[in-house]
Amino acid sequence: MIQPASGAVSSTPRQLALPRLLRLAPWVLAFCLPLVVDANASGNFAYCLVWAFSAVGLAAMWGQGGILSFGQTAFFGLSGYTYGIVTLNLGDGWISSWSGLIIGLLVSAGVAVLLGYMIFYGKIKGVFIGIVTLSVTLVLETFMAQTAGPQWVVGEARLNGYNGMTGMPPLTLPWFGGPVTLENIRFYYLVLVLLALVYALMRRLLDSPFGLALVAIRENPQRAEMLGIDIRRHQLLIFVLGCTLGGLSGALYTIWGSYITPSAMGLTSAAMPVIWVATAGRKSIGAAIIGTAVLVWLSQWLAVYGSQYALxxxxxxxxxxxxxxxxxxxxxxxxxxxxxxxxRPPKSRSFETQKRSES
Structure with a gap:
């Protein structure tokens, strides 16, 4: 039976990054945060959590499947622009906003299927996957930056080139006393609940036989294929899932700020998820969430004194x-x-790593 590599995402006691009780502490603190800060601060913290979805997707692809992608912000932008186009054409209302969110995710997933199929069934491997995904991201950013003319209109929605799209409505929910707008504290709790749900589902998926197969593919693709694992199908599925989570970040970001610009898909933006996940720990989706939230908050705090300090x-x-x-x-x-x-001593290195060091 294939066992996860040391540090892989798993719910077994030996492989938990933190004790079970401590794993719950960040969620409890996050839930109680709006009780001690004002509504505007809650909205700002929601911004930090929005990026965590993209980090979870990258951690699943890279940490579990060994697929390093610089394309998270491409799907971030695709979903954000889709939300803007849909909502600006359908107008205000809960049907418009939720339709924009769902269609944005479907567009991200559809493009991810096409791109992933070309990558994995085209037998592109290793660092070249990062090159291809980065190229796609920069092409999308360059294209959207050139859409400033009056001809670049989708129904009632103008793309506006490098200035981006603005004026998108927030999410609303139907209620007995009228629609409820999800802003500030309400939006924060929506993001937190979605993030907890994504975390639980991703842990369950990555602890399943599918997740173990991804570990086998990451460690030794040739051996995994000899064991009968369809490596391309597994890689495509985790790639699509990870990119769709990047799209969820983009849609929620657009909802949070009511705008989206091509710079969200630029070179700097494309590198950020990789830095967050690498810094926090790419083999733990919990670490990716915490690390991303903290690093985004630090970046925003330093950006007050100058964007160069955050970089x-x-x-x-x-x-x-x-x-x-x-x-x-x-x-x-x-x-x-x-x-x-x-x-207890730290987790020992794998047998192959020890063997190489001894030789």
Whole structure:
């Protein structure tokens, strides 16, 4: 039976990055946060959580399946623009906003199927997947930046080129006293509930035989194929799922700010999810959520003094992680805490890694 590699996403006690009780602590703190901050601050924290969906998708692709993609922001932008086009044409109302969200996810999933099919069934592997996905992202960003003319109109929605689309309505819910607008605290709790649901479903999926097959493909594709695993189908499925989560980030971002611009798909934006996931720990979706929320919050705080400071911080953090904690900060901190509190040694390296070091 195939066993997950050390540090892979799993719910078994030996492989949990944090004790079971401590895993619940971030969710409890996140739930109680609006009780101690005002509505505007809750909306700002919702912005930090919005990006976590994209990070979860990348952690599943990269950490579990070994697929490094720079395309999360491409699907982020696709879903955001789709939401804007749908809602600006359908007008206000809960049917319009929820239709925009659902159609945005469907567009992201459909494009991911086409791109993933060309990548995996075209036998593109390794670093070339990152090159292809980054190229697609930059092509989309360049194209959307050139749509400033009056001819670039979809119904009532103008694309507006580099200035982007604005004026999209927020999410609303039908209620007895009239529609309820999901803004600030309400939007924060919506994002938090969706994130908890995605986290639970992704853990269940990655702990299933499908997730174990992804680990086998990541560790040794040739051996996995000899065992009868359809590696291309598994890679395509996790790629589509991860990209769709990137699209969910884009739709929620557009709902949060009522705008979307081509810069959301630029080179800097494309690199950010990779930095967040690498820094937090690519083999743990829980670490990816926490790390992304913290790093996005730090970036926004530093951006008040200048956007260059946030980029310098991200570069410095990534350099430190690559040199000192290649598995990510949170898994490394977990191993250290395990040694301090239980006197257990950190997780041992794999047999193949030890064999290479001894030779």
């Amino acid at each position: 310098i911080l991200m570069g410095a953090v990534l350099l430190f992680v690559v040199l000192a904690a290649p598995e990510g900060l949170l898994p490394s901190a977990s191993n250290w805490a395990r040694w301090v509190f239980t006197r």
